[in-house]
Amino acid sequence: MEASFKRNTKPRLDDHPGATAASLFTDDLILEILSRLPARSVHRFKCVSVPWRDLIADPANRNKLPQILVGFLYMTVSDNGGGHHFASVSSDGAAAPFDPSLPYLHDYDKDEGIIQVNSCDGLLLYRRYKKNNSVTPLMKEDYFRFVVSNPITGRWVELPPLPPKPAADRSSRITSLAFNPAVSSDFHVLHFEQTFQEKYNTGVNIYSSRTGAWSHRDNEMAEKVMLFFRSRCIFVGGMLYLMGSLERNDGQHLLLGVDMEGKVWKTISLPYGRRFGTIGSLQGCLHYVIASFDDNNQISWLELWCLQDCDSKELVLKHTASYNKLMSMTRKEYMPVEIHPDCDTIFLVSCRGDTLVAYDMRHQKVGHILNLEKSNIQQFLPYVPLFSESLADADGQ
Template sequence: MAASLLTDDLILEILSRLPARSLHQFKCVSVPWRDLITDPTNRRKLPQALAGFLYMAVSNNRRIHHHFASVYGAVAPFDPALHYLRPNKDEGITQVDACNGLLLYRRYKKNKATPWIEDACHFVVCNPATGRWVELPHPPQPQEPANSRNHTTGLAFDPVVSSHFHVLCFEYNFPGAYIKGVNIYSSRAGAWSRRDSGMVEKVILCSKCVYVGGMLYVIGNLKHINGEYVLVGVDMEGKVWKTIRVPYG
């Protein structure tokens, strides 16, 4: 009865503060709430859960086209090309990671003389459902070699736990390419921090990152032990490190 006294604007304001999972559960409260949540005009005000795949396709004229394939077969609620992330033709953009509806991109100035090297790289985190994005400051430590594409970087975000996200950029020890530390960006603090590796083992990372249960995981290789693989995990403060042996065969 109390909820019936609230105006639609007040209900939208309350619903906009909920995680996407809870929002979809509230569609079952009543028909008016369902219509309010699913109304296209309210899309930008409410969190959206995206379930699908982003992929690129190259046409005959070698132009790259961005696409989104929805798991539910629905039309993409955003433009997969994300033109607003590329303000001019001299900049390129590469998708680095995705986590629970947020996308991590690396934006860079194109180097015409040496196209395999990215000049002036920086990270951008984007919510394609709302069109909002934030450009991250450069990490505190310089990355080697100059081509930062070779560095493993992951995005950590759980809207059920918090509206804030983290970006973890692993730092390598050259030569050898073993992990020596990690640079962590916190959207809550709006700044980077650095932590030395808490592992005894020398691990070379060799896969994309996955965020589960407050830890960012990535497959690594113990090259000095017959190429044995391990799962490396680190928490969002860089204080807790763990390695889990991957079963062989």
């Protein structure tokens, strides 16, 4: 029986002293397996062996493998317009992998400027505008055009003009990008409308790169949701989420979600009612980070909540960390602004706006502390490189 068992047992790696995982599988098979894993796991697997390290680091394979967060794009405001900057989260503090001002989008017209709007899995959404020194770039709403770009490849596409507003009292200043390269090379841009007076959402204009056109969908929910200006927008599980509040119920904060056809709308309640937090995508799940307060109205805890099931309407508490412990390590007051896409780390900006700090919620440890340019807008766009050449219907370089 023992001899029979040994004959039918598959050889182990240590049965062959010179064997490695890379030698037992073809490179194509290893790449196929790695492409289905989270980016953080892929980069940890560089330590498996020298062949795996070389395979993962090979530039020819970068467009097949998920990439990690390399930093944040942000803007500063001045009388002459906006400045474009990059804050690196890499251990060596590497410079931006591209010029953050994306000169190819506006160098041919010196009277034009661009504003960072949103980012999603390697693509960036910008708004072009005509320069006017009498107002700041964020106030410009006339004569603008949306542009989607992959800054690594330099390819971009300018979207057609938005469709005429269906009613004179509707306006919007909330636009977002939705893209998942693991599912499709197509992307969507969603431009939310709201009433001019009451400020509640009435519908959405959706651009599809597949059709190259905008479509309009009314919000037919019974609840009237007022959207927050410059709300963080997150694309997860085929739905785009942004923050707002109910017109009723004393303005309780919630998430508004809509699918890419504008047919499915839903709301998700947020903890602590009218307190402000921020949302993000972490390993394919929607997360929410918020500061909780004690009886003296002082910040006491940082909390990370998770929407574990896309069909659920309830967030679950995942981590709690002491705010005083963070303060003792940094000696500055911070507020959460972003969530790392691959690990339980949040990013917080100092109240003076001069530094951005990474804080590991699981182990309650401070990581990177990044110095920021003064007069920044404090909207930070996470950037994960996308090495694929595909940009649906690109009409740029």
